[in-house]
Amino acid sequence: MWTSMCPPCTLIWCTPSCSRVAWSMRSLLRICRTAIEGQADNKPTPRAHSYTKYNSWDKIQSWIASISSANSALISKQVIGNTYEGRPMTVLKLGKRSSSTKPAIFMDCGIHAREWISPAFCQWFVKEALSTYGSDSQMTSLLNQMDVFVLPVFNIDGYDFTHKSNRMWRKTRSRKSGSSCIGADPNRNFNAGWCTLGASSNPCSDTFCGYSPESEIEVKNVADFIRRNKSIIKAYITVHSYSQLLLFPYSYTYDLAADHSELLKVAQGASAALRSLYGTRYTSGPGAATIYPAAGGSDDWAYDLGVKYSYTFELRDTGRYGFLLPESQIKPTCEETMLAVKYIAAYVQKNLY
Numbered sequence: 234m235w236t237s238m239c240p241p242c243t244l245i246w247c248t249p250s251c252s253r254v255a256w257s258m259r260s261l262l263r264i265c266r267t268a269i270e271g272q273a274d275n276k277p278t279p280r281a282h283s284y285t286k287y288n289s290w291d292k293i294q295s296w297i298a299s300i301s302s303a304n305s306a307l308i309s310k311q312v313i314g315n316t317y318e319g320r321p322m323t324v325l326k327l328g329k330r331s332s333s334t335k336p337a338i339f340m341d342c343g344i345h346a347r348e349w350i351s352p353a354f355c356q357w358f359v360k361e362a363l364s365t366y367g368s369d370s371q372m373t374s375l376l377n378q379m380d381v382f383v384l385p386v387f388n389i390d391g392y393d394f395t396h397k398s399n400r401m402w403r404k405t406r407s408r409k410s411g412s413s414c415i416g417a418d419p420n421r422n423f424n425a426g427w428c429t430l431g432a433s434s435n436p437c438s439d440t441f442c443g444y445s446p447e448s449e450i451e452v453k454n455v456a457d458f459i460r461r462n463k464s465i466i467k468a469y470i471t472v473h474s475y476s477q478l479l480l481f482p483y484s485y486t487y488d489l490a491a492d493h494s495e496l497l498k499v500a501q502g503a504s505a506a507l508r509s510l511y512g513t514r515y516t517s518g519p520g521a522a523t524i525y526p527a528a529g530g531s532d533d534w535a536y537d538l539g540v541k542y543s544y545t546f547e548l549r550d551t552g553r554y555g556f557l558l559p560e561s562q563i564k565p566t567c568e569e570t571m572l573a574v575k576y577i578a579a580y581v582q583k584n585l586y
């Protein structure tokens with residue numbers, strides 16, 4: 234499967250070694266088209282938003298509006314800024330209304346455009362939170378005591394581009410005069426060991442770190458929001474694909490985080506909870522040693538800001554379909570990931586600091 238030649242998450246799928254492989258362009262395109270069409274195996278295609286399909290940005294945007302207006306007792310929304318191309322970045326706040334400020338968890342999906350299972354998970358999480366509040370004791374307790382901020386799609390411009398033009402796009406869509414290359418890698422653009430390791434200063438690279446930390450407006454909007462709410466945000470969860478990993482700081486250095494043992498213990502518990510449903514195996518550990526060193530990531534940045542429980546999920550699979558995970562796997566992937574996220578949330582709730 235050609236997708237297995239695509240390194241997970243970080244790199245472009247045509248590395249120099251890759252391009253030496255003697256694929257004829259025609260057969261590559263044929264395999265590529267088949268693989269992309271193979272994602273849409275949950276048929277028939279409904280016009281409406283669906284939790285078991287990869288929704289376009291337009292559908293997600295209407296879903297954000299309708300789900301928040303239909304559940305105003307438990308959900309509110311806030312635009313934290315616009316993307317480079319002017320799309321509103323809306324954070325949903327889930328939680329029982331309270332007169333006092335509650336501790337919170339921040340979760341984002343879709344930092345990388347082509348990792349479609351990630352925004353699908355954020356939508357699933359919102360649905361599950363709303364539909365199990367009042368019946369599931371853990372969710373009820375969580376939303377009574379804490380708020381969960383959810384950013385369903387971080388890199389909206391890139392996500393929209395993957396639906397309309399190039400399925401394998403990863404970066405933002407920002408332009409800079411003097412360069413014909415578009416976008417930077419938002420997960421190399423945070424101010425955490427910025428551009429020192431596992432990132433490129435070449436604007437044409439898929440891991441381009443940007444012209445300066447937070448040069449990407451989407452990164453700046455999220456970083457500003459987290460800084461503004463620093464005193465209440467107790468956990469940061471960011472969702473990527475693929476590789477089946479649960480990572481925590483650091484990625485910009487091989488040094489262990491001050492809270493390494495606790496972060497590892499919680500990650501292992503969350504991975505075990507995830508595995509209990511369908512047997513899906515996750516590996517957990519610090520980013521640099523577990524996957525590869527990479528500076529400028531959001532989890533390292535949040536951790537250094539003081540958000541102790543900072544985790545990166547790399548969802549299904551391990552390379553068979555890669556970024557082109559079939560829609561039939563959305564439901565089981567989201568169900569098992571819910572168990573891991575709820576495990577982390579329950580731990581944070583019991584260990585507020």
Ligand SMILES: [Zn+2]
Binds near residue numbers: 242243344345348474
């Ligand atoms: Zn990613």
